[in-house]
Amino acid sequence: MAIKTKRFIASRKSCSCSMPGIWRAVAYCTGVVVIFHSPKACAHVARTMDINAQYRSLAEGCQESISSVPLLSSQLEEKHAIFGGAERLEACITYAVEHYQPECLVIANSCVAGVIGDDVEAIAKETEVKYNIPVLSLDCCGFLDGEYYEGYYGITELLVKRFLKPCKRRAKTVLFLGDNGGPWGHYATEVTRILTAMGITVIGQFPGYMPFKNLSHAAEAEAVIILGGRGQTHIGLTKIAALMQQQLGIPYLDVYPTDWAQTQAWIEAVGKLLHCEADAAKTLLHERERFTVKYAEYLGTTKGKRIVLCIGRLLKYFHPAAVLSTIKLLQLDLKGIILLDAYSDTEREEMLTEIKKYTSVPIYSAGESDSLIRQADAVLTTHELQNKKVKQIFLPMLPKVGVAGELKFMQTIYRTLCSRIQGGVRYV
Amino acid sequence: MSKLSDNKWGNICERVDTCALTGAGAFIAGIPKAEIVVNGPLWCYFYALRYLEHSEYDMAQRFHGSQPDNNAIVYGSEKYLLATLERLPKSSSKPELLFIEGSCSMSLIGDDLNGIAAKAGLPFPFVTMDCGGMLGGFAEGFVKAAVKVFDKFLLQDVVREANTVNILGQSSFYLNGAADSLELQRLLSAVGYKVQAMPGAGSSLADIKLMGQAALNVVTNEELGLPLAKYLQQRFGTSYILAGLPYGVSGTISWLQKINAMLPASNLDALKQEAEQTKDYLTSLVNDISCNWGQLWFEQAVVSAPPTVALCMAQALRGEWADIENLTVICQRSLPQESYQTYCTVADNIFTAGVDNIALKDIVNEQGAVLLLGSSSEASLLYRQKRNNFISCNIAYPAQDEVFMLQQPVVGWQGSKYMLQRLWNAYISDSLHRQGRL
Numbered sequence: 001m002a003i004k005t006k007r008f009i010a011s012r013k014s015c016s017c018s019m020p021g022i023w024r025a026v027a028y029c030t031g032v033v034v035i036f037h038s039p040k041a042c043a044h045v046a047r048t049m050d051i052n053a054q055y056r057s058l059a060e061g062c063q064e065s066i067s068s069v070p071l072l073s074s075q076l077e078e079k080h081a082i083f084g085g086a087e088r089l090e091a092c093i094t095y096a097v098e099h100y101q102p103e104c105l106v107i108a109n110s111c112v113a114g115v116i117g118d119d120v121e122a123i124a125k126e127t128e129v130k131y132n133i134p135v136l137s138l139d140c141c142g143f144l145d146g147e148y149y150e151g152y153y154g155i156t157e158l159l160v161k162r163f164l165k166p167c168k169r170r171a172k173t174v175l176f177l178g179d180n181g182g183p184w185g186h187y188a189t190e191v192t193r194i195l196t197a198m199g200i201t202v203i204g205q206f207p208g209y210m211p212f213k214n215l216s217h218a219a220e221a222e223a224v225i226i227l228g229g230r231g232q233t234h235i236g237l238t239k240i241a242a243l244m245q246q247q248l249g250i251p252y253l254d255v256y257p258t259d260w261a262q263t264q265a266w267i268e269a270v271g272k273l274l275h276c277e278a279d280a281a282k283t284l285l286h287e288r289e290r291f292t293v294k295y296a297e298y299l300g301t302t303k304g305k306r307i308v309l310c311i312g313r314l315l316k317y318f319h320p321a322a323v324l325s326t327i328k329l330l331q332l333d334l335k336g337i338i339l340l341d342a343y344s345d346t347e348r349e350e351m352l353t354e355i356k357k358y359t360s361v362p363i364y365s366a367g368e369s370d371s372l373i374r375q376a377d378a379v380l381t382t383h384e385l386q387n388k389k390v391k392q393i394f395l396p397m398l399p400k401v402g403v404a405g406e407l408k409f410m411q412t413i414y415r416t417l418c419s420r421i422q423g424g425v426r427y428v
Numbered sequence: 429m430s431k432l433s434d435n436k437w438g439n440i441c442e443r444v445d446t447c448a449l450t451g452a453g454a455f456i457a458g459i460p461k462a463e464i465v466v467n468g469p470l471w472c473y474f475y476a477l478r479y480l481e482h483s484e485y486d487m488a489q490r491f492h493g494s495q496p497d498n499n500a501i502v503y504g505s506e507k508y509l510l511a512t513l514e515r516l517p518k519s520s521s522k523p524e525l526l527f528i529e530g531s532c533s534m535s536l537i538g539d540d541l542n543g544i545a546a547k548a549g550l551p552f553p554f555v556t557m558d559c560g561g562m563l564g565g566f567a568e569g570f571v572k573a574a575v576k577v578f579d580k581f582l583l584q585d586v587v588r589e590a591n592t593v594n595i596l597g598q599s600s601f602y603l604n605g606a607a608d609s610l611e612l613q614r615l616l617s618a619v620g621y622k623v624q625a626m627p628g629a630g631s632s633l634a635d636i637k638l639m640g641q642a643a644l645n646v647v648t649n650e651e652l653g654l655p656l657a658k659y660l661q662q663r664f665g666t667s668y669i670l671a672g673l674p675y676g677v678s679g680t681i682s683w684l685q686k687i688n689a690m691l692p693a694s695n696l697d698a699l700k701q702e703a704e705q706t707k708d709y710l711t712s713l714v715n716d717i718s719c720n721w722g723q724l725w726f727e728q729a730v731v732s733a734p735p736t737v738a739l740c741m742a743q744a745l746r747g748e749w750a751d752i753e754n755l756t757v758i759c760q761r762s763l764p765q766e767s768y769q770t771y772c773t774v775a776d777n778i779f780t781a782g783v784d785n786i787a788l789k790d791i792v793n794e795q796g797a798v799l800l801l802g803s804s805s806e807a808s809l810l811y812r813q814k815r816n817n818f819i820s821c822n823i824a825y826p827a828q829d830e831v832f833m834l835q836q837p838v839v840g841w842q843g844s845k846y847m848l849q850r851l852w853n854a855y856i857s858d859s860l861h862r863q864g865r866l
Contacts, residue, residue, distance in 0.1 A: 006488055017471040036440075039532055039561025041447030043440035045475050047805070048826065050441065054808050055828040067812040070439040078562045081536055095437040111469070111533035112562060115501060142533065143469045144498045 003366050003373055005312065005340060005383040018140045020046045021151030022108040024179060024208055025159075027068045031103035031212030033096045036073045037089050037120055038110030038142070043073040053181065062184035066209070070100055076112055086118045093123070097131050103212045106155060107137040114141025134162060152179075153236040156207045157243065163215040166248050170220050172274055176205040177244075177252070178227030178237050180398060183209050187227050190402035191257070194267060194287065195225075198279040219244075223273050224252035229398045231316040257401045259322035260291060260329070266402075291403050295329060298414040302330040305417050308373055310381035312340030313397075315350050318382055323395060324358045326409060327380075335376060336362045338369040340383055378416050384425055391416050392425045400428060438785035444732075444760045444805045444824065445781075447561045449531055450476040451569025453491060454601035456527040456577070458628035459636070463490040463516070463523040467509050467541065468531025468560065470495045482825060483601045490523070492516065496534065505530075505539050513548035523552050524633045525581075527573065532560025555580055565761065567651040567734075570599060574627055574656050581633060582663070586640040592622045593691065594642040594660070596668070597653020598629035602734065603803075603825050604838045606630060608673070611837035612648065615674070619684055620694030627656070640664040644691040646671050649736040654764045672736055672771045676744030677707045677841045706841040710848060721856055724750045727796030730788075731775075732806050733824035735759035739771035739778075741801060741823055741838075746774045749848055750799065756791055758802070760824070789813050799851070804828040819854045821847075 019036055023046045026032045036043045054064055074092040076085045089107075096102060105127065109120050124137040138154040140146045146154075174195065180187035183205050192202050203221050204210045210218060224241050228234045234256060241252035253273050257266035264284060271280020307327060311318060320337075327334050337355060339348060352363060364372060370387075373379055378391040385392055393416055400408050412428045449466060453476050456462045466473040473493030480487045492515075496508040509528070516526070528541050535558035542556050555576050559569055593616060600606040609629035616623050625631040625639045645660055645668040647653035657668035669690045674683035681703045688696050718724070729752040731742040742757045756777045759768075768778050779786055788809045792798055798818035800806055804826045810818055822830045823838070837843045 015470045017469065039447070040440070040445070041449075041561030041565060044443075044445050044447065044565075045471075047441050047443075048475070048479075051805055051808050051826055051828060054811070055804065058811065058829075063814075064812055067809075068441060071441050072437050073440055075436070076562055077564075081562065092437050099437075111501070112536065112560075115533055115536045143471060144501055144533075 003310075003338065003340075003370050004386040005342075006386055016148040017042075017045075017111075017143045018138070018146050018148060018151030018154070019108040019110060019142060020049055021148035021153075022106060022138065022155050023071060024049075025152045025155040026106050026208060028066050028182065028209045029069060029104075029207070029212050029215075030066065031069075032106055033070045033072065033100045033102040033104075034106045034108065035089070035092055035096060036071070036108050036110060037085065037113045037118065038073055038076060038108070039112060040073045040075045042110050042142075043071055046071060057181060057184050060186060062186075062189065064182070064184055070096070072096055076110070076116075081112075081116055084118055085113060085116055086123060089118065089120065089123055090127075093127050097127075097133070102133060105133060105135045107135065108151065109137065109139075109141040111142030111144050114144045136162075147232075149232045149236050153240060156240050159207050159215060160240065160243055160247065163212075164218050164244065164248060165216050167217060167219040169222050169250075170203070171222055172199060172276065173201045173203050173221045174223050174225045174274070175203055175218055175221035175250070176227050177207075177224050177241055178205075178233070179208055180227045180229070186400050186405065186408075187398075190400075190404045191225065191227070193404070194283060194402060195270065197283045197286070198267075198270065198274075198276055200270070200274060200276070219248040219250060221250060224250050225270070226252060226254045226256075228254060228256045230256070230319060231314075233398070258399050258405070259325050260403070260406045261325060262322070263287070263402050263406065287403050291407065294407050295410050298410050299331060301414055301417050302332055302410075304331065304333050305377045306335050306375060307332040308335050308338060308369075308376040308379045310338045310340055310373075310379055310383065310385065311351060311355075312342035313382040314343070314347055315354055317397060318395070320351075320355050321358055322399065323380060326406065326413075330410060330413060332413070334359065334361050336364055336369070336372050338364045338366060338372070341366045342383070378413070380413075387423075389423045391419065391423060394425055394427050396428055436782055436785075438782065439787070442785075442787055442809070443781040444803055444826070445565040446479055447472070447476065448563035448565060448569030448572070449529060449559050449561070450479050451566035451571075452527070452529050452557060452559050452573035453480060453569070454566065454599055455570045455573040455628040456525070457484065457487065457491065458600040458630060459525060459577075460630065460632055461521075461524040462633065463492065463526050465492045465494060465509070465512055465516070465526065465528045466531065467494045467496070467505055467528060467539070468534050472531045472560070479825070480601055482827070483606065501533060501537055504537065505534050506544050509539070509541070509544050510548055513545065513550060517551060525577070526550060526552055526554040527577075528554060528556045529559040529573070530557070532562045535560055535562070553580075567761065570628060570652050571655045575659055577627070577636065578639075578656070578659060578663075581637050582639055583637050584640065584663075586638055588643055588664075588666075589622065589624075589641045590643055591620060591691065591694070592624050592642045593644045593646050593687075594624050594639050595626040595629070596645050596647050596656045596660075597649035597651075597736070598626050599649070599652060600629050602649070602737070603823060603827055604832070604836065607835040607837040608839045608843070610835070611840045611842060612674070615680065615684065615699070615840055616646070616687075619688070619696045619699050621687075621691070628652070640666070642666055644669065644687070646687055648673050649734060650763050650765070650767075651735055651761060670765075670767065670770055673740040674839050675740050675843065675847070676748035677703050677710065677844050678748060679740070679744045680840050680844070703841060706844070710845065714848070714852075717852055721852070721859065724851065724855055725797070726750060726752050726799040728752070728754045728756065728793045729799040730756045730758065730792055730802065730806070731823070732758035732800070732802035733760060735761060735763045735768075735780075736771060737823060739768060739775075742775050743772045744844070744847075745801065748844065749851060752799070753796075754793075758788075758791070758806075792818065804830075819858045821850050821854055
């Protein structure tokens with residue numbers, strides 16, 4: 001019997017929307033007001049993401065320390081499909097300016113505005129002149145001309161070009177570039193911990209978490225540390241960092257400390273970039289000791305346990321090396337890898353080629369793997385499976401980073417294997 | 429000043445609603461064995477799916493998406509929708525009804541959903557609808573989908589039955605909606621009515637078809653039920669009553685009496701007796717709890733939810749459950765008839781999101797004990813303000829900071845016990861934490 005995933009996803013592109021990306025790029029930049037030129041519901045969707053992110057942080061024991069900026073919607077209705085929504089947007093802008101006195105306005109366009117054909121760029125230019133405040137907008141309408149990251153990077157690029165200025169640099173300071181849950185999220189807190197141990201100070205997190213008035217000081221940092229990921233995240237952030245280097249002369253680090261091997265490389269690279277190799281070597285030694293002692297505690301339970309790995313994500317979003325490395329460290333018995341029915345022939349071939357570089361375990365298709373899953377002690381999977389009897393460990397799109405991230409992943413595997421409860425999904 | 433300085437713009441982060449696409453999906457998903465196809469971007473589909481999954485975890489098995497890419501705006505979405513419809517008979521059990529709804533951008537390009545569905549030769553009945561956020565929020569989608577189903581399926585030549593009622597305005601996808609609907613049905617049956625249907629809240633298509641038999645339509649959530657009651661009045665001449673929701677023990681008896689005044693029930697007295705016994709029981713219990721923990725007192729209570737829930741809950745809160753110095757109600761949308769007094773006569777302030785644009789931080793007291801009956805959205809705003817003088821119980825979605833596993837009604841006297849239990853436990857837990865901090 002074939003295994004089935006809980007949700008069916010057929011799309012290869014247009015999977016997300018640019019508007020939440022735009023919102024997220026400035027969501028905590030005090031002084032900014034965001035307007036969605038959209039039906040009201042689109043703003044509610046972005047707000048839902050915002051709430052989810054906040055409660056995820058709270059669940060991890062991190063409380064947000066600043067409030068998000070106002071999010072307005074021009075509230076397009078059916079009648080605007082005929083008469084256009086430009087007047088509506090202008091009225092909303094007027095309200096925003098009068099009510100919030102923003103230092104900067106950011107306008108995101110919806111797919112509806114794109115279909116109607118409102119000239120938002122022209123309205124943005126008029127608003128700048130009329131109210132003498134900067135207004136940013138992108139030629140990117142909902143899911144029509146790009147996705148979440150086109151919105152996020154598009155606005156970030158505009159912020160860099162318009163508001164970041166060359167400054168006198170401060171030694172042993174860095175600027176974070178990217179989001180990954182914000183300053184209170186796992187990524188920023190873990191790398192801040194390691195950087196602090198090396199005597200390095202973080203002056204801010206750009207773009208989403210700096211007050212608008214502080215943007216002109218962002219370039220005081222000695223270097224930019226990218227809070228990256230895989231695929232579009234990494235490519236987009238690296239491009240922004242390159243732009244900052246070109247425009248402001250700030251060097252950047254684009255290593256992604258997603259597992260123990262990458263974390264070691266990351267610490268060494270930071271030391272080199274900020275000319276503190278000795279501090280880096282000392283920190284690395286300490287982190288290695290901490291990591292080795294801690295993960296050895298799990299081996300008694302994990303050694304020899306039967307594990308199956310299910311992969312359904314494209315290679316650009318999921319690289320198997322990190323998880324295979326963790327499986328090896330924990331001495332798990334990987335019984336096989338199942339490629340879910342989510343690939344075209346080419347995509348499947350790409351993933352197969354990559355997997356074979358790291359392991360020789362048998363690789364199965366979804367149609368021939370049900371019995372394999374039933375015999376496993378746990379399944380590591382990129383997609384939630386319909387089978388509720390098997391213990392699943394869900395592999396996130398953005399794995400946790402650093403020593404703490406790798407240990408957290410190992411701890412999840414350990415606790416899953418300790419559990420006597422049948423089935424269920426565990427999230428890292 | 430701006431031409432539209434009527435506060436309709438305001439900060440969306442201060443408001444709670446979803447999309448008509450979700451509301452329409454929720455109505456259909458409230459009919460067992462009905463399935464839904466969203467003809468729209470994966471993003472919109474997935475958002476609606478996640479919302480519905482809060483009430484029904486396996487919703488993905490009957491909520492499908494055509495997932496067109498951006499080129500569909502130019503070339504149409506037919507190939508994506510056809511591919512999805514072709515996949516359906518293989519992947520799902522045969523639905524009694526398939527509902528195909530277009531998202532806002534897909535609706536704008538004018539694809540003929542009916543034509544595409546007909547081309548697919550579906551072996552089951554289907555209904556199509558242009559939908560999406562341009563239509564409005566949850567309520568607008570819910571109502572429009574209901575009317576579409578009524579148009580197609582309600583039988584016209586039916587005989588009216590005395591003592592038969594429909595309950596209009598219940599959704600299985602409001603928080604506690606499914607359990608509340610069952611309890612309302614139980615209460616009405618107990619006093620002698622026959623409940624023909626609760627469309628959108630568990631009734632089968634077969635029961636919905638015969639809704640014209642009812643002698644009275646009982647409207648609970650006005651924003652969902654009133655337009656349907658008006659539709660049925662026009663089509664069948666059926667009277668309706670804006671009954672609201674029966675929270676609290678006395679509130680439940682008043683609710684039944686109100687319906688009884690329109691359509692006499694055969695067994696109301698028996699239930700009154702049961703209510704008195706419950707009242708006695710709760711009074712004794714609360715006396716005992718108060719002996720140790722003191723008076724259940726709040727300097728302020730803020731009740732924020734869809735309008736009928738918020739107003740009716742506020743009435744029971746102040747009238748039966750807790751002592752409150754200042755009671756503020758935030759209706760998360762307008763009522764169709766703006767008849768706030770129909771449901772709540774005890775609030776000090778009533779605000780409506782999108783009409784009165786007041787930030788929550790300016791409504792909620794910074795000092796003194798505050799009770800928040802709302803959703804995780806309002807709580808999240810207060811967490812960000814670092815307020816630590818409030819306790820909260822969720823009465824609406826989103827509900828991220830509380831777990832609901834039991835099918836526990838909030839209406840009726842079972843619901844009254846449940847709410848009192850939650851309020852007291854939150855109060856006691858907060859008291860202990862505060863002492864721990866001292």
